[in-house]
Amino acid sequence: MRSNKGSAGVDAVSMQEYDTNRSKYLYKQWNRMASVSYFPPHVKEVEIPKKDGSMRKLGVPTISDRVGQMVVKMFIEPRLEKVFSPNSYGYRPNRNAHQVLQKVRENC
Numbered sequence: 284m285r286s287n288k289g290s291a292g293v294d295a296v297s298m299q300e301y302d303t304n305r306s307k308y309l310y311k312q313w314n315r316m317a318s319v320s321y322f323p324p325h326v327k328e329v330e331i332p333k334k335d336g337s338m339r340k341l342g343v344p345t346i347s348d349r350v351g352q353m354v355v356k357m358f359i360e361p362r363l364e365k366v367f368s369p370n371s372y373g374y375r376p377n378r379n380a381h382q383v384l385q386k387v388r389e390n391c
Contacts, residue, residue: 292345293327301346312347
């Protein structure tokens with residue numbers, strides 16, 4: 284987030300403010316996730332320009348939500364990778380649609 288200059292979500296909490304009160308935000312996020320009462324907040328919609336001049340809508344989650352998503356990803360992904368089929372490509376790290384097409388060509 285920091286390297287991409289991640290902006291605030293609908294809660295308007297900036298990276299600087301989040302860093303200043305990090306323990307408060309992390310505790311609140313952990314408490315909600317641990318008690319299974321977490322519901323992600325709404326996503327801020329922004330429009331960014333495309334190369335052709337048109338605009339593309341982009342959803343910006345809150346910083347707390349992005350932190351929570353990354354923690355879950357870092358915790359669960361290594362465990363699930365062990366049980367996935369090697370032929371599974373959907374939403375997998377370091378796998379993409381081009382690899383699927385190559386595998387289909389090989390299998391056919």
